Amino acid sequence: MPLYREHHLQEISKQFQIYGQILHAETCKIGHINETYTATYDQGGVLVRYIHQKVNQTVFRDPVAVMDNVMRVTTHLQRKLLEQGARQSTRRALTIVPTRDGKSFYCDGNGEFWRTFVFVERVQSFESVQNATQAYEAGKAFGQFQSLLADLPGERLHETIPDFHNTRKRFQALEQAIEADHCNRARFAAREIDFALGQERWINTLLDAHAADHVPERITHNDTKFNNVMLDWESGRAMCVVDLDTVMPGLVLYDFGDMVRTTTSPTLEDEKDLAKVQMQMPMFEALARGYVEAAKDFLTPAEKGYLAFAGKLITFTIGIRFLADYLTGDRYFRVHRPDHNLDRCRTQFKLVQSIAEQEPAMQGFVDGL
Numbered sequence: 566m567p568l569y570r571e572h573h574l575q576e577i578s579k580q581f582q583i584y585g586q587i588l589h590a591e592t593c594k595i596g597h598i599n600e601t602y603t604a605t606y607d608q609g610g611v612l613v614r615y616i617h618q619k620v621n622q623t624v625f626r627d628p629v630a631v632m633d634n635v636m637r638v639t640t641h642l643q644r645k646l647l648e649q650g651a652r653q654s655t656r657r658a659l660t661i662v663p664t665r666d667g668k669s670f671y672c673d674g675n676g677e678f679w680r681t682f683v684f685v686e687r688v689q690s691f692e693s694v695q696n697a698t699q700a701y702e703a704g705k706a707f708g709q710f711q712s713l714l715a716d717l718p719g720e721r722l723h724e725t726i727p728d729f730h731n732t733r734k735r736f737q738a739l740e741q742a743i744e745a746d747h748c749n750r751a752r753f754a755a756r757e758i759d760f761a762l763g764q765e766r767w768i769n770t771l772l773d774a775h776a777a778d779h780v781p782e783r784i785t786h787n788d789t790k791f792n793n794v795m796l797d798w799e800s801g802r803a804m805c806v807v808d809l810d811t812v813m814p815g816l817v818l819y820d821f822g823d824m825v826r827t828t829t830s831p832t833l834e835d836e837k838d839l840a841k842v843q844m845q846m847p848m849f850e851a852l853a854r855g856y857v858e859a860a861k862d863f864l865t866p867a868e869k870g871y872l873a874f875a876g877k878l879i880t881f882t883i884g885i886r887f888l889a890d891y892l893t894g895d896r897y898f899r900v901h902r903p904d905h906n907l908d909r910c911r912t913q914f915k916l917v918q919s920i921a922e923q924e925p926a927m928q929g930f931v932d933g934l
């Protein structure tokens with residue numbers, strides 16, 4: 566990390582209720598949106614770590630609302646875990662470290678929003694799934710997360726990114742990006758554009774089901790990527806889920822769909838060898854078992870009936886977001902190489918096809934659970 570940043574971070578760290586001296590901090594490269602640092606402190610002679618994170622305000626336009634949600638959610642999770650007698654509750658749900666004046670975030674002189682979390686030790690996340698046990702653990706972790714939040718008291722959570730998983734709106738944004746073709750890139754993505762536009766007939770399915778009251782709104786995570794599940798080093802069991810910025814009202818199907826997208830193919834999100842990108846039934850079965858076990862208390866038959874479809878829908882939705890971002894000049898997702906968003910889009914579309922081929926078998930399995 567450049568020195569000036571380290572200096573800046575020292576200033577930031579002083580704002581939070583941390584006792585001890587900051588020794589060093591490293592950038593954490595996971596995630597396409599926020600800036601995250603792992604900082605080590607000397608606290609009474611013991612090394613203790615914290616996460617400092619700068620909120621991306623281009624993506625999260627109302628960081629106060631984001632932090633209001635995150636605070637309510639983390640407080641509730643901790644309370645429920647303690648009620649249940651869970652051990653190591655601060656490894657099982659994130660804990661916000663407040664500022665010295667008791668706020669959940671610090672706004673620095675540049676108008677940047679910073680927040681601090683207790684670092685969860687002896688856990689790790691993976692960019693792709695190694696085995697079916699991990700898929701099971703991911704399903705269970707997000708199912709439990711939704712279940713613990715089902716009785717969150719108080720008002721409806723803020724919609725921090727309106728229409729986040731609204732496939733129709735995402736589709737319209739893609740159409741506009743194609744039409745404008747600001748960067749002259751549409752010619753390099755002709756096949757992907759064709760594919761995307763050809764899927765229109767089924768993109769309203771969940772929007773319609775929700776409008777007709779077949780599937781209810783709940784409190785959902787909305788970014789249930791496999792790398793947002795922290796697994797215990799020793800046991801391999803899921804300890805906690807992270808990345809709570811998009812926790813807001815939503816459909817559980819969107820959460821499950823993103824789990825399917827990120828746990829059922831053994832590949833990375835930007836795998837270039839498309840032959841390797843495949844929905845693998847054993848992974849799906851483990852994922853669905855874990856999820857349905859944890860969600861059985863609230864999941865309705867109607868919701869269950871869309872689980873396989875949701876995998877296809879969310880994979881497609883993220884795919885068109887990558888494609889639109891490629892066409893508009895990589896302004897949303899952080900990229901690490903030329904054409905990165907186009908590669909990510911291709912990977913998603915290959916997975917959509919693989920899911921579509923196996924959708925009846927996938928749903929058949931869920932129906933038997």
Ligand code: GN1
Pocket residue numbers: 595596597598599624788790808811834883
């Ligand atoms: C973004 O930054 P990260 O990886 O947690 C995005 C998700 C996408 C994901 C694709 C707020 O999440 O919606 O599914 O990239 N988050 C936001 O990898 O847009």
Ligand code: MG
Pocket residue numbers: 596598788808
């Ligand atoms: Mg995220």
